[in-house]
Amino acid sequence: MKKIISILLVIMTISLFTGCSTKEKDEAVDKTTVEEKNSTEDTDEAKPAAKDEVVHIKLFTGKVETVDLMNEIIDEFNGLHPNIVVEQEFQKDASNVIKVKFASDDVPDITTVVTQEYIDQGKYIDLSNEKWWDRIQPAIKDMCTDVKSGKQYRVASNMTMAGLFYNKAIFDELGIDEARTWKDFEGDLAKIKESKADVVPLFMAGKDSWTLGHLIEFVAHGVIKQTYGVTESKKAFLANDDSKLQFGAEGGPMDSFASVILSGKDKKLFNDDFLTATYDNQVEMFANGEAAIISQGMWALSNIIEKNPDMAEKIGFMPYPAITDSTEPVILSAEDSAYAITAATKHQKEAKEFLDYLFESKNLKKYSESIKSPCAFKDVDADWGPIKEQVNNALSNGVNIGFTNECPSGFSGDDAGRMVQELYAGQYKATIDFAKAYKEVWDKAWNASN
Amino acid sequence: MFLRNKIVSKLHNFMILPAFILFFIFFIYPLIKGIGLSLTDYDGMTKANFIGLKNFVDFFHDSRAKNDVINTVLFALGSAPLLNIFGFLYALLLDSKFKGKSIARTIIYLPAVVSPLIMGYIWYFILQPQRGFLFSTLARLGLDLTNFNWLGNRYMALWVIIVVNVWQFVGMTMVVYLAGLQSIPEEMHEAGKIDGATYWQRIRYIVLPMMIQPIKINVTTNIIGSLSVFEIIMALTDGGPGYSTESLSIYIMRMCYGSSTGYSTAVAIILFLIILLPVLISLKLMKSKEYDV
Numbered sequence: 001m002k003k004i005i006s007i008l009l010v011i012m013t014i015s016l017f018t019g020c021s022t023k024e025k026d027e028a029v030d031k032t033t034v035e036e037k038n039s040t041e042d043t044d045e046a047k048p049a050a051k052d053e054v055v056h057i058k059l060f061t062g063k064v065e066t067v068d069l070m071n072e073i074i075d076e077f078n079g080l081h082p083n084i085v086v087e088q089e090f091q092k093d094a095s096n097v098i099k100v101k102f103a104s105d106d107v108p109d110i111t112t113v114v115t116q117e118y119i120d121q122g123k124y125i126d127l128s129n130e131k132w133w134d135r136i137q138p139a140i141k142d143m144c145t146d147v148k149s150g151k152q153y154r155v156a157s158n159m160t161m162a163g164l165f166y167n168k169a170i171f172d173e174l175g176i177d178e179a180r181t182w183k184d185f186e187g188d189l190a191k192i193k194e195s196k197a198d199v200v201p202l203f204m205a206g207k208d209s210w211t212l213g214h215l216i217e218f219v220a221h222g223v224i225k226q227t228y229g230v231t232e233s234k235k236a237f238l239a240n241d242d243s244k245l246q247f248g249a250e251g252g253p254m255d256s257f258a259s260v261i262l263s264g265k266d267k268k269l270f271n272d273d274f275l276t277a278t279y280d281n282q283v284e285m286f287a288n289g290e291a292a293i294i295s296q297g298m299w300a301l302s303n304i305i306e307k308n309p310d311m312a313e314k315i316g317f318m319p320y321p322a323i324t325d326s327t328e329p330v331i332l333s334a335e336d337s338a339y340a341i342t343a344a345t346k347h348q349k350e351a352k353e354f355l356d357y358l359f360e361s362k363n364l365k366k367y368s369e370s371i372k373s374p375c376a377f378k379d380v381d382a383d384w385g386p387i388k389e390q391v392n393n394a395l396s397n398g399v400n401i402g403f404t405n406e407c408p409s410g411f412s413g414d415d416a417g418r419m420v421q422e423l424y425a426g427q428y429k430a431t432i433d434f435a436k437a438y439k440e441v442w443d444k445a446w447n448a449s450n
Numbered sequence: 451m452f453l454r455n456k457i458v459s460k461l462h463n464f465m466i467l468p469a470f471i472l473f474f475i476f477f478i479y480p481l482i483k484g485i486g487l488s489l490t491d492y493d494g495m496t497k498a499n500f501i502g503l504k505n506f507v508d509f510f511h512d513s514r515a516k517n518d519v520i521n522t523v524l525f526a527l528g529s530a531p532l533l534n535i536f537g538f539l540y541a542l543l544l545d546s547k548f549k550g551k552s553i554a555r556t557i558i559y560l561p562a563v564v565s566p567l568i569m570g571y572i573w574y575f576i577l578q579p580q581r582g583f584l585f586s587t588l589a590r591l592g593l594d595l596t597n598f599n600w601l602g603n604r605y606m607a608l609w610v611i612i613v614v615n616v617w618q619f620v621g622m623t624m625v626v627y628l629a630g631l632q633s634i635p636e637e638m639h640e641a642g643k644i645d646g647a648t649y650w651q652r653i654r655y656i657v658l659p660m661m662i663q664p665i666k667i668n669v670t671t672n673i674i675g676s677l678s679v680f681e682i683i684m685a686l687t688d689g690g691p692g693y694s695t696e697s698l699s700i701y702i703m704r705m706c707y708g709s710s711t712g713y714s715t716a717v718a719i720i721l722f723l724i725i726l727l728p729v730l731i732s733l734k735l736m737k738s739k740e741y742d743v
Contacts, residue, residue, distance in 0.1 A: 099495070117709065273602065409708065422604075424691065425694065426604070
């Protein structure tokens, strides 16, 4: 019996290997066919697929807000193009997952994840000569332009804004106007605190470090961005030009930022659970009228209205008040939903064909109205949201800044947000210590990647 | 014929083959590959360059890594002993005769079958200071403790995580001890009683010496589990506030995603050694006390 079992086990093991090797062989044959197929294709601009060949295009995204809508658009596109099958892959942690994809050669054809690091590594194709640009706002084209090469590797379909959402009803009731300086803003928050015991003046979602990272990006880096303008500040970030960045300087952007955060903490102008509240809590509190002000982007708008449709009429939107004497209020006005085609794709033509379809006016209108964000294309007139007027006012009342895409790769927005957590949790004795620590971490990450 | 008989008679030796292959594929190969990667500046994208032991040297100059080592060791020093003490006490309690023993065992063991990530989120929703179940219930009862922001306090948060971890896995430790207790012959207890030994004297002189094997299993698995803690921290605090509860496992993951694949692999190897050291010491210490029934 023992011998029979032994023989059976050995046969099983051998057959397992035989099975594997057969499969390997099959795969090798398939691979060869694909490689042969690819080798006949032009490396710069892929040739169209054979007449009856079905081309599969993978669209990789981290934008949860657009998943359903994109599936709808993709279904329509696939129906109209029998030879192309576009498939969408959504990953919550897309910016990290794509690294694994690049490393394992599981590269998508189109992606919404674009960073300077990948642009430098030649991971995307140059889209500078595409016909879309004639229809796009020039400011958005500038934001999509790579500072180093002057080329466009991504194309944005929309614009996004970030600033302070406020409850207009509370502001009107207490006679509060939009503040231009942080000192005035603190006065308004104090007024809300005194008059409305059950309302949090400024609600922060500190457990999700990205929300705090955004504060650094918009409020602290905003000082640099408005002082030097979009292109010059991008160059300063890329070159780690300390004469402009002044991260560790007394009275510099980081020191001033730390001061306003700690001042708000001391005066109890934020929620008590600053460090444990989440983005969902923040949206819910604002939608329910329990938070007077939150710092968020347009992406939060649909969630707020979904939770409380009555809130649509009460939402105000203002720039971040200036944190230093020499600066103005700032508002993020940036490219959103940027698409890039990867250099590794064998189906450039089909990928562009899909983007052509996506950028048709009717689809962009649908897209813009769905995510409640202004369209970047000049020929699209979309009724994108109930706070269109407030956003236009905010854009004219504040200095428009963009995202800091030029951070060193080892120092993400999350890392910056964690430093704000440390600041709030009392890890730094003085605000200048926070500023110096920020500079140290930034320099270390910059040196590691340069 | 002789050769055939010889091969057939040795055939059972090949039974180890599938296990060995799996061990090689999932342990030996990644280990060798990992050691190779740890000696490079691989960023997950571009070509890796050999940099010798630089990553290991950098680790000792990395203040965040030092902070994470301290967090990890503190977590293990808190978790592993508590798991063993409470696991053993629960086992003693549930080894005695009382009504509802099976239900009590199930209740204590139940949290261990749930994913630590889910359990972490459940406790997060319980312990959130303003809107969590615990504090809002206490507030309704007139006891307002919403200022006890345990998860947002950089000194308290780690201890809260330890307590939640012990609560979740004490059942698993208990089961191993319970099995050990039930393997002790009843005659031994009877003999102890006849000799006039008290309950605690029987535990000290009869039970404990015969429980070395379960203790060895529990101590080893709890040290390994505690030093490689990941999910429960991610769910409860995400390593925050700041980095005050970040463990070395989380740091490895973040470094890997932060384009420092080579460095994160080096840290993973260091973590492997950090785990190996106390495990070997504890096994060595317990070997001298081994006692066979």
